Amino acid sequence: MAAHFGRRLRKGAATTAVAAAAVAALSASQAPGATGEGHGRQTVAGASSPVPDASSDGNATGNSPYYTDLPPLNSPHPSPSPTAGTPVPQGDAEAGIPATVLDAYKKAEAELRSSKPGCNLPWQLLAAIGQVESGQARGGEVDASGTTVSPILGPALDGNGFALIKDTDHGLYDGNTEYDQAVGPMQFIPSTWAWAGRDGNGDGKKDPNNVYDAALAAGHYLCRDGLDLSREDDLHSAILSYNHSQDYLNHVLSWLEYYRKGTHSVPDGSGSVPSHRSDGSTPKPSDTPRTKPGHKPDPKPGHPGGGSGSPSPSPSPKPPKPPVPPTPPQTPTDTVDHLHDADTAKLTTMAGHAFTERIGTRAETKAGASVAKVRIRFTISGDTDATFAGGESVATVATDAKGIALAPALQAGEKTGDFKVTATVVGRPVKGVDYTATVTERAADTLTRTSDTPLTCTPGGEFADQVEVKGTYKGAVADKVAATATLIKSDTDTTENDKGPYFKDADGKTVRTLTGLQTDAKGLLTLPKLYADDTTGTFLLRITTAGGATLTVELKVAAADSSPSPSPSPSAS
Structure with missing residues (x-):
């Protein structure tokens, strides 16, 4: 085009x-004079910058x-706003x-x-x-x-x-x-x-x-x-x-x-209407046929299918054909025969993160030569909330001297799975190039306790400290990462234990596996309070996250120390 x-x-x-x-x-x-408020208020006198080979759609x-x-x-x-019924001056x-x-x-x-x-x-x-x-x-x-x-x-x-x-x-x-x-x-x-x-x-x-x-x-x-x-x-x-x-x-x-x-x-309908157009035509009171969108205008008189059923008048002598205008010179867009991937690497990232790789597309002639200054439109499609930088799902970029258009960086949303980005030539029906991008769930590769205080409890009591852990991914905070906490039988048997420490659900019932957990914006996860039944011993709590990070925490349940105290005290009832 x-x-x-x-x-x-x-x-x-x-x-x-x-x-x-x-x-x-x-x-x-x-x-106006140059002031600190003049940004974006440049008058026509300053509008002499050349038309850019913009990264705009045009x-x-x-x-x-x-x-x-x-x-x-x-x-x-x-x-002052005119009163109802008062004519509005139409002067400039x-x-x-x-x-x-x-x-x-x-x-x-x-x-x-x-x-x-x-x-x-x-x-x-x-x-x-x-x-x-x-x-x-x-x-x-x-x-x-x-x-x-x-x-x-x-x-x-x-x-x-x-x-x-x-x-x-x-x-x-x-x-x-x-x-x-x-x-x-x-x-x-x-x-x-x-x-x-x-x-x-x-x-x-x-x-x-x-x-x-x-x-x-x-x-x-x-x-x-x-x-x-x-x-x-x-x-x-x-x-x-x-x-x-x-x-x-x-x-x-x-x-x-x-x-x-x-x-x-x-008032609506009373504004002045311009009278000059860039193509030299003179605007009429209504510049458009008043037909509804989706309906074709009535055929012109004399056109096949026109008329109201009455015989058509005898055709007038055909006027001489106007001279054929000269064919305009080709533009770069006219020479594009196909698009080709410009060595785009695998496109994958976690939810909420930016893609580190960018899509590159090369415009080429039939002979394989690169074509510069061609607008390439990149369009995101599929069940995704991913966007280009700036929040749009469509971006248009002009090819450089090597014929390559580099799409803006992709930003993943929270939806996981695959989506598609299609590169097409603006103004020319050339087959597009499709790219598949993948968004994975948020992950953590490391879990650590935020405290080294031993977690102990007496039989039938509750643990004084809650378990808090922090997740990271490649050293950075791992936020909004899904996690599961399970009280397991042993290091070699990770099935749920049926005795020892436990959590309580909203109804106060015993629960030994918690799902649907998630780290916060700082990568922290604080578990609910833990309670102990009458069984003593050392027990294991295993926390796992998306991405493979796992942490095993020891919990000890032991009777209270019964050694003589310096001063006698009444026995507990």
Whole structure:
């Protein structure tokens, strides 16, 4: 797909040039002084960094067209909310954000602040992208739940001036079973929504046409791969991953700076709608056919299967065929024939630990030559809670000069067993490479008592000290490790003893085997109190853990010392 990212309709060139000039002028007139609060607030004047060969997907929107209207030169000082029935000024200086849309952005920011605090996502960035992508859901044309009144669809990505992305969702989201189209207020293409979609309004669905779902998905998309959006480079990389265009970056940054200076809400449906697009087209009151997702539009008149049953009119003379555009040069992605494992070692770790080995995948041509600057998407699947560093189940990395993409480190959760990681080429239907990773249960290789005090008791009494042990694994604390404690017959006979010391269950009954034990965060395990029956002698308590660590503890039951004491004392009754 990267082969087509640069194939924009040339008729938008003039619009883009004018927009870029206006952005520069805007930055010069509005740029704030450098302050300690300026991180992540870089205006367009500073957005001259080259487009990176990012470890970003670059595929949120399929590089669909976007709105190029610039923010007003006047700062959007908050103004009193209009009363019901009062017309809202639609001038640029009153470019407020529809109330439900604004609420969705702020709720998404709050959720990301909790789930990914290191990302530092500002809601103003979501607002800037929402403005550039859909004019804040076409001026806030949403219902009470945040779903757009009618679908917002980008053009068919058929390679005719745009990326070529054949249908990936069977028309589920965009109603198009031939090509994909960007969908919803944040303009996700279906193939990206399939893994990036989120349920932002808690209704159990992930709907790209719902502004709460779309805003939360956009937040997680921008925050993936451990990006910190308070850093200028990370901010630019995140925006470029949404739409890989320097002009797009400039426009988003200009709106971000504008909204950072303040904004206000306006009633839903009363927001201003942009009027210029990057492809040179003129937006209509509704940019999309009002068909429900999953339904194809009515066939065009004269198309086979069209009409209402009446005879078709006589065909008009066919217009001359337009000239065939020249074939664009191949990109690195176009040359990839297959993927190959790049000597990835065995992937295994204990629950709760990071994998020490990382997955490497090499992109190669048919002749076996390595291909650099190709985006490889790594996707985790299976019954697992393992993630990549940063908490995501999908990561995209560009191949290096040797054609190798190294996936982010894997982090195991608490679920044990095997799961799969699949590497695929972004934008090209090349067979993926599967990797199997294994998560084993937490283990300890050493158990030691935390005290050397002898454990003794008189017949029928209780031991004064409880048994406490510490588990370690390769010298480190072994936390949350499963353990079992059993009072055994002897070193050679580890079956449960039927006499001597014992534990008590919740009902006070005798128990000589304890299961379901677990070390704490410090690797410590403290056993319940031990009691003795009337049998005297030396007894053994064996503690075993996952991973093979075993400790045997001696317990002595003996009658009280009956030797004469210095002063007589009454006999015990």
